[in-house]
Amino acid sequence: MNKMILKQFLDVRKRLKKKKSIIIVAPYFNEERLKDGYFKRVKAVDELFADYYKVYVTYETTKPYIQFEEHENDTTVVRYLPGSKKQKLLVALLMMAAKKIYCHSVWQVKTKFFKLPGVKVYVDVHGVVPEEETLYERYEAAQMYGDIEEVTVQKAECLICVTNKIREHLKEKYGDKFKARTIVMPIYDTSLSQYDIEVPKSKKLVKDKPVVIYAGGIMKWQKIELMQDSINKSKDAAEFMVYCPNPKEFWETWEYPKMKNLTVGSKSYKDLCKDVYSIAHYGYVLRDDITVNNVACPTKIADYFKYRVVPIVSSPKIGDFLELGMRYITLEDFNNGKLLSKKELEEIADNNEEVLKKYVERHNKGKEEFKQMFK
Amino acid sequence: MIRKVKKFFEFIGALFYFLFYRIKNIGKKKNVAQVLNSFNSGGLEQVAANVYKSFLKNGNGSYVISISNTAGPICQQLESPKHFRMIYYNFSAMLKFCAKNNIGTLIYHFSTFKLPQFKMLGFKTYYVIHNTYLWYTEGEWQNLKIKMKFTNGIIAVSEWCKDYFIKKTGISKVKVILNGIDFQNLQSGNISTITRKSLGIKNDDIVVLTVGSYTDQKHQMAILGIAEQMIKKYKNMKFLCAGPILNRDLFKLFKRELKKSSANKNVIILEYVPQDQMGDFIHNVCDIYLQPSIHEAGVPLTVMEALIKKKPVIMTDFMLDKTFPVIDRIVGVRPPYEDLMSITPKKVIEMTKKKVDSSTNEYVRKLEDIVSNLDYYRDESNFNIDDYAFLSMERMAQEYIDYIII
Numbered sequence: 001m002n003k004m005i006l007k008q009f010l011d012v013r014k015r016l017k018k019k020k021s022i023i024i025v026a027p028y029f030n031e032e033r034l035k036d037g038y039f040k041r042v043k044a045v046d047e048l049f050a051d052y053y054k055v056y057v058t059y060e061t062t063k064p065y066i067q068f069e070e071h072e073n074d075t076t077v078v079r080y081l082p083g084s085k086k087q088k089l090l091v092a093l094l095m096m097a098a099k100k101i102y103c104h105s106v107w108q109v110k111t112k113f114f115k116l117p118g119v120k121v122y123v124d125v126h127g128v129v130p131e132e133e134t135l136y137e138r139y140e141a142a143q144m145y146g147d148i149e150e151v152t153v154q155k156a157e158c159l160i161c162v163t164n165k166i167r168e169h170l171k172e173k174y175g176d177k178f179k180a181r182t183i184v185m186p187i188y189d190t191s192l193s194q195y196d197i198e199v200p201k202s203k204k205l206v207k208d209k210p211v212v213i214y215a216g217g218i219m220k221w222q223k224i225e226l227m228q229d230s231i232n233k234s235k236d237a238a239e240f241m242v243y244c245p246n247p248k249e250f251w252e253t254w255e256y257p258k259m260k261n262l263t264v265g266s267k268s269y270k271d272l273c274k275d276v277y278s279i280a281h282y283g284y285v286l287r288d289d290i291t292v293n294n295v296a297c298p299t300k301i302a303d304y305f306k307y308r309v310v311p312i313v314s315s316p317k318i319g320d321f322l323e324l325g326m327r328y329i330t331l332e333d334f335n336n337g338k339l340l341s342k343k344e345l346e347e348i349a350d351n352n353e354e355v356l357k358k359y360v361e362r363h364n365k366g367k368e369e370f371k372q373m374f375k
Numbered sequence: 376m377i378r379k380v381k382k383f384f385e386f387i388g389a390l391f392y393f394l395f396y397r398i399k400n401i402g403k404k405k406n407v408a409q410v411l412n413s414f415n416s417g418g419l420e421q422v423a424a425n426v427y428k429s430f431l432k433n434g435n436g437s438y439v440i441s442i443s444n445t446a447g448p449i450c451q452q453l454e455s456p457k458h459f460r461m462i463y464y465n466f467s468a469m470l471k472f473c474a475k476n477n478i479g480t481l482i483y484h485f486s487t488f489k490l491p492q493f494k495m496l497g498f499k500t501y502y503v504i505h506n507t508y509l510w511y512t513e514g515e516w517q518n519l520k521i522k523m524k525f526t527n528g529i530i531a532v533s534e535w536c537k538d539y540f541i542k543k544t545g546i547s548k549v550k551v552i553l554n555g556i557d558f559q560n561l562q563s564g565n566i567s568t569i570t571r572k573s574l575g576i577k578n579d580d581i582v583v584l585t586v587g588s589y590t591d592q593k594h595q596m597a598i599l600g601i602a603e604q605m606i607k608k609y610k611n612m613k614f615l616c617a618g619p620i621l622n623r624d625l626f627k628l629f630k631r632e633l634k635k636s637s638a639n640k641n642v643i644i645l646e647y648v649p650q651d652q653m654g655d656f657i658h659n660v661c662d663i664y665l666q667p668s669i670h671e672a673g674v675p676l677t678v679m680e681a682l683i684k685k686k687p688v689i690m691t692d693f694m695l696d697k698t699f700p701v702i703d704r705i706v707g708v709r710p711p712y713e714d715l716m717s718i719t720p721k722k723v724i725e726m727t728k729k730k731v732d733s734s735t736n737e738y739v740r741k742l743e744d745i746v747s748n749l750d751y752y753r754d755e756s757n758f759n760i761d762d763y764a765f766l767s768m769e770r771m772a773q774e775y776i777d778y779i780i781i
Binding site: 130131133134135137139140142143146150173225226229255291 | 444446447448450451453455456457459460461566568572573
């Protein structure tokens with residue numbers, strides 16, 4: 001082995017043994033990556049390990065040898081080739097030195113982690129990986145991650161679930177085999193509160209019409225075509241605003257005549273809060289009634305609640321929100337012009353603000369349990 | 376040699392694993408699995424998926440095992456990815472999967488992978504005949520005949536293939552369970568992304584739809600022969616051929632012939648139509664359903680789907696009167712041969728390349744009749760869905776549940 005690499009390895013191992021430390025199995029985040037929900041979660045968890053020496057282990061590498069990168073906040077990133085036995089051995093030795101591994105979703109777990117002596121494995125369950133792989137038609141991967149998930153629920157020290165629904169789903173799926181301890185810690189980025197704006201109880205109509213918004217990606221599962229159909233059907237009933245990272249993609253699937261009351265663009269989160277959420281009455285959250293969506297934790301809904309936007313849903317079974325008492329308007333009613341009265345809009349927004357409080361409480365409780373566990 | 380030794384020890388391990396789980400699960404209700412060569416898309420896979428769903432609905436643990444690693448969109452229909460396993464032709468892997476999930480009954484669809492071995496290990500095994508296996512050699516029929524001795528029951532999906540199977544094997548104890556479809560799913564499926572507009576079809580065009588994979592038996596080439604004659608009279612007639620390309624050479628030939636054909640502008644080729652969009656797709660795009668197959672297992676699922684969607688169907692007559700209690704919307708055309716027993720794969724390959732054969736004129740004549748009666752078929756008051764209850768999945772499910780011992 002290269003002397004330089006050996007030196008770096010021994011140094012990281014020494015620090016792992018000496019300090020309060022943890023191995024985090026996940027790709028490391030940066031400013032650009034933080035637009036993605038997965039990395040937002042990685043960062044949020046990173047912040048909870050503020051007083052730890054953190055070693056991120058990732059197979060994101062362009063080099064044939066193991067790399068050790070030093071980052072701020074007492075963090076080292078180790079990049080390795082999972083096909084190399086030697087590099088895997090070095091990573092295993094690091095894990096054994098830290099004694100604790102935190103994996104960001106089943107995607108990062110290897111069944112061999114559970115065989116490392118004295119090592120406790122914690123898994124952050126962001127989503128249902130085998131079901132997601134099936135949805136994306138990667139069936140061999142679905143099978144492989146299904147096997148890993150099965151071992152994980154039996155042998156992990158703790159599963160940190162983003163929704164209670166995920167926990168229930170796994171418990172139902174694995175029955176008696178489910179042995180791991182669980183914590184429910186929903187995604188809630190408290191740092192975003194810096195952009196908070198006072199929202200009036202009753203929002204003004206724009207050109208005598210309510211404002212309907214969509215802010216998010218243009219992925220297949222976000223049912224953009226269904227939303228476009230709804231916009232076209234309700235074109236006389238509302239003012240529409242769509243904000244997505246790439247507006248061109250929105251127009252690619254638009255097959256209706258252009259509408260004057262439809263604005264499509266791109267905005268930062270800060271501007272969305274200021275210019276869009278604060279004036280909107282309704283917001284689309286269209287999802288199929290499938291497991292992947294039923295257990296998900298879309299941060300968009302929390303934003304809607306915060307800004308008193310009533311969700312338009314095709315299926316209300318999205319994460320824990322229904323369980324917490326979410327009220328909404330169905331897509332069918334909206335398309336049929338059965339819009340809510342001013343009073344109903346206010347009532348639903350009030351109700352959903354309470355739901356948000358419960359959601360934040362759940363987040364804080366989860367965070368507390370998390371901190372206790374890693375004290 | 377090393378591989379063989381390794382495999383042997385792997386098998387011994389699997390055997391102990393199997394025994395361990397069997398002992399552990401004593402007294403517990405056993406589960407059932409469908410066994411297929413692949414689980415991608417197609418009629419056979421859809422039937423297996425429907426049988427899987429039927430047992431699941433009945434409260435049984437239900438699974439699907441694919442012998443190869445070929446899987447496709449049909450997997451989306453399973454309740455959980457946990458219910459599906461690809462075993463890569465590995466006996467030990469299949470045994471372990473069955474042991475872990477307490478599977479005691481295996482329903483083989485066309486595949487016969489290690490069927491006798493599983494029977495000897497105490498499994499209940501059933502074999503489903505999905506087709507008239509014209510391509511089987513005498514040796515393969517003999518082989519199948521031996522394997523059938525290790526089954527608890529044999530099921531045929533139609534009188535047509537039961538008849539052929541009996542003639543070939545001499546085994547007469549065959550139960551016919553006609554395939555069924557999920558009416559509910561068909562009515563409440565997803566909105567089809569493929570529309571008349573996206574296909575460039577006008578609203579007043581007459582669309583003749585065929586859904587079937589590009590294989591020798593489906594005989595898409597016949598559509599060209601029929602289309603060339605029909606468009607002389609009906610310029611606004613469009614022939615839509617949808618289906619996955621399983622035989623690439625045949626598909627290429629079809630495309631070459633289409634290019635030369637006078638019906639070039641009237642024939643539209645489509646690949647896969649997602650099953651969850653099929654109902655809406657047939658409802659909005661199709662006027663008449665056409666299936667000019669050389670041979671079939673009996674009744675293709677898409678024919679059933681078209682019937683439920685109130686579309687008139689014209690297809691090669693495979694004992695339709697024996698299969699269907701109601702045939703007022705289904706028009707049969709004599710197959711392009713006298714006796715199915717005289718048909719060999721070689722002959723099918725020759726026939727499948729022909730645009731015109733002895734059936735073409737009858738197809739054209741009967742298709743003209745249907746066109747002249749389109750208003751009758753479109754009139755909702757002339758259709759009673761209850762008449763077609765025999766096509767339902769509930770009926771099929773009940774028959775499987777009654778017949779299969781778990």
